[in-house]
Structure formats: C-alpha cells, structure tokens
Amino acid sequence: MIDYIRINYQLIWEAFQQHLYLALIPVILAIIISLPLGYIAVRYKKLYYPLVNISSILYAIPSLALFLLLPPIIGTGVLSPLNIIIALTVYSIALMVRVVADGLNSVDPAITQAATAMGYRRVRRLFAVELPIALPVMLAGLRVATVANVSIVSVGALIGVGGLGALFLRGLQLDYLAPIFVGIILSVLLAATCDIIIVLVQRRFTPWVRAGGRA
Amino acid sequence: MITFDKVSKTFPDGTLAVENLDFELPTGKITVFVGPSGCGKTTSLRMINRMIEPTGGRILIDGKDVMSQDAALLRRSIGYVIQHAGLFPHRTVIENVMTVPNLIGTDKKKSRATAMELLLRVGLTESMANKYPVQLSGGQEQRVGVARALAADPPVMLMDEPFSAVDPIVRAGLQTEFLRLQGELGKTIAFVTHDIDEAIKLGDKVAVFREGGHLAQYASPQELLENPANDFVADFVGRDRGFRSLSFDSSGVLVLDSVDSVRSGSEILVLDDAGRPLGWAGPGIADERSPLSVAGTFTAADSLRVVTDLAISSPVGIAVRVNDSGVADGIIRHPSLVRQLDERRRQRAGTAS
Numbered sequence: 001m002i003d004y005i006r007i008n009y010q011l012i013w014e015a016f017q018q019h020l021y022l023a024l025i026p027v028i029l030a031i032i033i034s035l036p037l038g039y040i041a042v043r044y045k046k047l048y049y050p051l052v053n054i055s056s057i058l059y060a061i062p063s064l065a066l067f068l069l070l071p072p073i074i075g076t077g078v079l080s081p082l083n084i085i086i087a088l089t090v091y092s093i094a095l096m097v098r099v100v101a102d103g104l105n106s107v108d109p110a111i112t113q114a115a116t117a118m119g120y121r122r123v124r125r126l127f128a129v130e131l132p133i134a135l136p137v138m139l140a141g142l143r144v145a146t147v148a149n150v151s152i153v154s155v156g157a158l159i160g161v162g163g164l165g166a167l168f169l170r171g172l173q174l175d176y177l178a179p180i181f182v183g184i185i186l187s188v189l190l191a192a193t194c195d196i197i198i199v200l201v202q203r204r205f206t207p208w209v210r211a212g213g214r215a
Numbered sequence: 216m217i218t219f220d221k222v223s224k225t226f227p228d229g230t231l232a233v234e235n236l237d238f239e240l241p242t243g244k245i246t247v248f249v250g251p252s253g254c255g256k257t258t259s260l261r262m263i264n265r266m267i268e269p270t271g272g273r274i275l276i277d278g279k280d281v282m283s284q285d286a287a288l289l290r291r292s293i294g295y296v297i298q299h300a301g302l303f304p305h306r307t308v309i310e311n312v313m314t315v316p317n318l319i320g321t322d323k324k325k326s327r328a329t330a331m332e333l334l335l336r337v338g339l340t341e342s343m344a345n346k347y348p349v350q351l352s353g354g355q356e357q358r359v360g361v362a363r364a365l366a367a368d369p370p371v372m373l374m375d376e377p378f379s380a381v382d383p384i385v386r387a388g389l390q391t392e393f394l395r396l397q398g399e400l401g402k403t404i405a406f407v408t409h410d411i412d413e414a415i416k417l418g419d420k421v422a423v424f425r426e427g428g429h430l431a432q433y434a435s436p437q438e439l440l441e442n443p444a445n446d447f448v449a450d451f452v453g454r455d456r457g458f459r460s461l462s463f464d465s466s467g468v469l470v471l472d473s474v475d476s477v478r479s480g481s482e483i484l485v486l487d488d489a490g491r492p493l494g495w496a497g498p499g500i501a502d503e504r505s506p507l508s509v510a511g512t513f514t515a516a517d518s519l520r521v522v523t524d525l526a527i528s529s530p531v532g533i534a535v536r537v538n539d540s541g542v543a544d545g546i547i548r549h550p551s552l553v554r555q556l557d558e559r560r561r562q563r564a565g566t567a568s
Contacts, residue, residue: 114301117266117373118363119291119318132305208305211347 004178012167016186019163022084022156023149023190029085030092030145037093038100039126052098059094063087063155084156091152092145099141103134136209139202143195150191154183164190216242216277217263217371217403223271224258224428232258233428236272240420243401247418249408250451255428260373260407264293276371291315294364294372294402299380300356302348308334308359309344315367326366333362338392354385361393365400374406378413390416411452415440415459423448437463441563461520461556466513469522469555471536471545482531484509490542495531512537519556526552 005012041051066087076082107130115129157165167183170176203210217240224233233255240246248256261267262274265286274281281289302311309330316326334344337358348356357377364372378386378393394417397404408414414421415436423439425431425447432444440460443449449456477484485493485506494506501507510528512535513521525534532549 108301110297110299110301111303113266114295114297115303117264117290117295117297118314119287119289121287129303129305133303135305206305208347208349212349 001178001181004176005182008179012182012186015164015166015183016190018081018161019150019153019165019187019190022081022088022153022161022163023146024194025085026088026092026149027142027146029089030096031142033089034093034096034100037097038104041097041101042104048101052101055094055097058090063091063152064158066090067156067159079160081161083159084153084161088149088152092149095145095148096138096141099138099145100134103137103141104130106137107133132206136202136206139198139206143198146194146198147191150187150194154187216240216275217246217405218275218278219259219272220275221272222259222262222269222274224255224262224267225270231427233262233269236428236430238422238430238433240403240405242277242403244419245397245404245406245417246420246422247406247408247414248422248424249411249414249418250424250431251426252409254424254426256407256409256422256424257375258428259424260375260405263371263373263405264290264295266290291318291367292369292371294367294369296357296360296364296372296374296377298376299353300348300360300377302356302359302363304348307345307347308339308351311348311359312362312366314363315369319367321367330362330366333365334359336396337362337365352385353381354389357381357389361396370403372402372404374404376407376409379408379410386413393417415452415462423451425451458520458523461523462518464519464559465515466517466519466522466536467515468559469519469547469552471547472551474543474546477533477546482533484533484535484543484546486543489540492535492537492543495529495533497531500531507531509535512541512543514539522547523552523556 037051041048067083070076070083070087071078071080074082074086111133112125112130115125120129153163154165154168156162157169162169164183164187167179171178171180171183219236219238219240222233222236223231225231236255236259248259250256258267262269263276263281265281268282303314306314309327312330312333313323313326316329317323331341331344334341339355339358339362343351343355348359351359357380360377364374378389381389390413406417408417418436420433421436421439422433423431431451432439432448434442434444437460439448439452440456440463443452443456453459474484474486474490481497482495482500483497483503483506485496485503487493492509492512494508495501496503496506507530510530511525513525514537522534526532526547526549529535529549534547534552535543536545536547538544
C-alpha cells in the first residue's frame with residue numbers, strides 16, 4: 001500500500017481535493033439557501049409543512065438516480081462536477097431547511113417577546129437573538145449534512161466525478177485492495193475532520209450550552 | 216403619569232379583553248393590576264408599550280399618545296420584566312443587563328460600568344457578571360431581569376408577574392428588596408399580579424380587574440381592604456381583610472397603660488436592670504426567676520396589625536411596647552386594644568357617611 005501511495009500520490013491528492021470541494025461547496029450553498037427558507041417556514045406557519053415535506057421527499061431520491069437525472073434537466077454534461085454539486089446541494093438543503101426551521105422554533109417565545117419588549121426590531125432580533133439561540137440545533141444538523149455529503153460524493157465516481165470514489169472503482173477494476181483502503185481511510189478522515197471542526201465552532205460560539213452542564 | 220383614556224381591546228377573534236378602561240397611574244408610584252386570570256390585566260399592561268395595540272381609546276405617557284411614537288423607540292424607554300425573567304440564554308448576565316444601552320448605542324465601557332453597578336444594586340455580586348442565565352437560581356434570574364429593565368434608566372417600568380415563578384420565601388425577599396429599590400429610584404411602575412397579597416404589599420395604588428376587562432375598583436390598598444366597592448372586590452381581597460387593613464395604621468394612635476401597672480399583681484412583667492422586658496410571671500403563670508417569654512414586643516413605628524397579633528399571641532393577653540433602646544415604655548391589654556379598635560371603626564364609619 002505504501003508503494004501504491006508513493007507512486008500515485010499525485011492522483012490521490014487530486015482525488016482528495018476534488019472530494020473536498022464536491023462535498024463542502026454544497027454545504028456552503030445549502031447554508032446560504034436554507035437560512036431564508038427555514039426562516040420563511042417559521043415566519044409563515046402555513047408554509048412550514050409544505051417546505052419541510054418537500055425537503056423530505058427530495059432527500060428520499062436515490063443519489064445515483066439524481067446524478068443521472070440532472071444532466072438532461074439542467075443541461076449540463078454528464079461528466080460535469082456541477083451535477084454532483086447541485087445534487088448534494090439539494091440533499092443538504094433538504095436536511096437543513098428542517099433544521100433551521102426547528103432551530104428557530106426552539107427559541108422560547110417568551111424570549112423573542114422579551115426581545116421585542118426591549119426594543120429590538122424584527123431583523124435585528126433575528127440576527128442578535130433568534131439565530132444565535134438556534135445555533136446549537138442548526139450546527140447539529142450541519143454536522144449530519146456535512147458527513148453525509150462526504151460519504152455520498154463517492155457515488156459520483158460511477159458517473160465519472162467522485163473524488164476519492166474513483167479510487168474505489170480503480171481498486172475494483174484492478175482487483176487491488178490498496179486504492180480501496182486509501183480511499184476509505186481518507187474519506188473517513190475527511191468526514192471526521194469536518195465533524196470535529198464544526199464541533200469546535202459550536203464550542204467557540206455557543207459557550208452557554210456547555211455552561212449549563214457545569215452549573 | 217400613564218393615562219388610560221377609554222381604552223378598549225377586542226382581539227381579532229372577537230374576544231373583548233378590555234372595555235372602556237379609564238384611569239391614571241401616578242408618576243413615581245407603583246400601580247398594581249390585580250385580578251383573576253383572563254381579566255385583561257396583562258393585556259392592559261402590554262398596551263402601554265404597544266406589545267398589544269388598543270382597538271379603542273388612547274394610552275398616554277406624560278400626555279403623549281403611545282400610538283404616535285415609534286414602537287421600538289418607545290419600548291427602549293420603558294423597562295420590562297416578565298415571569299421567569301425571559302433572559303437571553305446565549306448572553307452572560309452582564310451582556311443581558313447591557314441589552315437596551317447597546318440598542319440605544321450607549322458607549323460600551325460606560326454601559327458596562329452602569330450594568331455592574333446595577334447588578335450590585337439588585338443584590339447580586341460582580342462574580343456573577345460572566346455567568347450564563349442557565350447557571351443562576353430562579354431568584355437570581357429575576358434580579359438580573361430587574362437589572363436589565365433598569366439599565367437604560369427608563370422612567371417607566373412594566374412588570375408582568377415578575378415574582379410569581381419563585382418560591383414563597385424567595386418571593387417575600389424579592390418583594391421587600393423591590394420596595395427598597397423603588398424607594399431609591401421612584402419609577403412609575405405598572406405591576407401585574409394575580410396575588411392580592413402581593414398587590415396590597417407592593418401597590419401605592421391597586422387596580423382590581425374583573426372578568427371582561429372591567430375595572431372593579433381603583434384605590435389605595437387600605438381603601439380596598441376597608442371599603443371594597445362591591446362584593447366582587449370584597450370577595451377577591453379575602454376574608455381576613457379587616458385584620459390585614461390594620462397594617463396601614465400606626466400603633467402611635469393607641470393609648471397605652473404604664474409599665475408600672477404590670478409590676479405587681481396577677482400579671483408581672485419581669486424587667487432586667489436596664490428596664491428591658493424579660494418575660495411574664497405571677498401566680499399560676501410562672502416564677503419571677505424563670506418568667507414566660509414575652510413573645511415579641513412592638514415599637515411606636517409598628518402597625519396596629521403587629522400590636523393586635525402580639526396581644527392575641529401573648530401568654531397573658533398583653534402586648535409590650537419598647538423604645539429604641541429596647542426599654543419597656545408601655546403596655547396594652549387585649550380588652551383595651553379591642554375597645555380602641557372599635558372606636559377607630561366607629562370614627563371611620565362616621566367620617567365615611
């Protein structure tokens with residue numbers, strides 16, 4: 001395996017980089033898109049169930065099917081990384097809309113009312129009070145979405161764009177275990193690292209959550 | 216001064232919460248809104264800072280209609296304290312207190328110093344400043360809530376059942392400190408409670424609400440206990456209102472007997488060398504060397520309620536008054552007290568009619 005890595009490190013490094021951006025760009029896009037959608041679901045209660053249910057249905061579409069369906073629908077090439085990015089963004093949004101909505105709903109109405117009574121206007125209240133209090137719930141959802149993305153990217157290898165997934169395919173085709181092991185180890189390491197980073201962000205920005213345990 | 220000028224509130228579903236409310240809350244005083252649940256007291260309170268908007272009439276603060284002012288700016292000038300305090304869980308104690316100064320744009324350093332001062336003032340310590348609300352007890356949270364409401368030094372404070380979520384002993388302490396604080400600050404306060412005893416204890420004026428958002432009576436606590444306007448108020452203020460109304464009169468009006476009258480005979484008040492009461496003795500009571508405890512004394516500053524309670528609970532039916540140095544300077548016997556209370560009642564009835 002050491003030999004395999006020494007000879008192919010260039011290729012492995014490129015696969016790893018591709019895996020990284022294929023997994024993480026959708027997470028970032030999903031955050032940007034889910035925040036307003038989740039807010040709308042909470043603000044206009046009638047829209048909560050439609051939005052959350054549509055999200056759940058989207059998440060139920062098998063990933064390989066979505067990878068194959070997208071090119072004809074949006075007119076991308078079959079081998080375009082855009083397919084993977086868009087598909088994973090859809091999955092992440094499907095997870096995150098519910099999480100953002102539930103996070104905002106988890107804020108005690110007495111606290112939002114207190115904020116209003118102190119003289120907060122709606123937008124400032126959202127950013128200064130509601131979103132920070134919803135952060136622990138939202139970050140928990142983000143962890144799930146991120147780890148899921150890191151694992152689903154590999155499936156993309158079947159349509160030619162799959163980051164570390166390409167190593168699995170190569171291993172299978174050559175009946176050779178080394179690339180498969182390298183792929184699994186790097187993929188797991190990547191998922192774990194992303195997870196740890198989010199946990200650290202959570203500790204840094206939500207110190208009050210841990211304060212409860214020490215009270 | 217806060218003026219309710221024929222204020223009504225009908226909710227969109229047709230519920231009439233408040234009808235034709237017409238009264239004034241005096242500047243620098245505590246006005247308590249009290250009544251059973253669903254009587255419109257909280258709705259009335261929340262209309263003052265426009266958390267709820269009236270559907271009829273006007274509410275004026277110092278002559279200015281609240282509806283003519285920007286809601287957020289109006290609210291920043293009115294302190295607000297709620298049940299369970301409603302502290303922001305993601306902010307430390309000091310950050311919570313600094314909320315309104317930050318909204319107004321007060322210099323951070325200055326508002327931090329003010330906030331720290333306020334924490335001490337409401338009975339907390341500097342060491343609590345950097346704790347999170349989840350680390351506080353219910354009573355401490357409520358103190359932070361009061362400090363937060365006071366931070367921008369608003370002339371008006373609204374308090375919605377601020378002490379009802381804490382246990383009775385903590386509540387009594389908070390009430391006493393609240394009165395002390397108000398003695399120093401002199402805010403115009405509207406205070407909602409469903410607890411008539413709290414209303415009597417804290418209110419300079421008490422507005423008794425009844426179902427349907429009507430004002431059943433608006434009066435001082437003493438008037439409320441002595442002259443309830445109708446059966447609803449009499450019933451609401453409770454059965455022992457006569458006894459409780461004695462809290463409002465000083466024992467200074469009482470004619471006492473001399474201490475010498477109980478230095479010999481069937482009841483003997485045993486004094487120490489300085490003249491401080493040690494206890495009761497006498498035939499069939501106790502020996503002078505081991506007298507029965509006097510079970511409390513009163514001073515001229517105490518209320519009639521204290522004296523009556525002492526006379527009832529005394530082993531010999533006699534309440535003992537002491538001066539500031541604890542020396543006995545007068546006594547009152549149970550029969551004499553009852554006679555004087557009866558005269559007081561007759562005089563009241565005479566002036567009322």
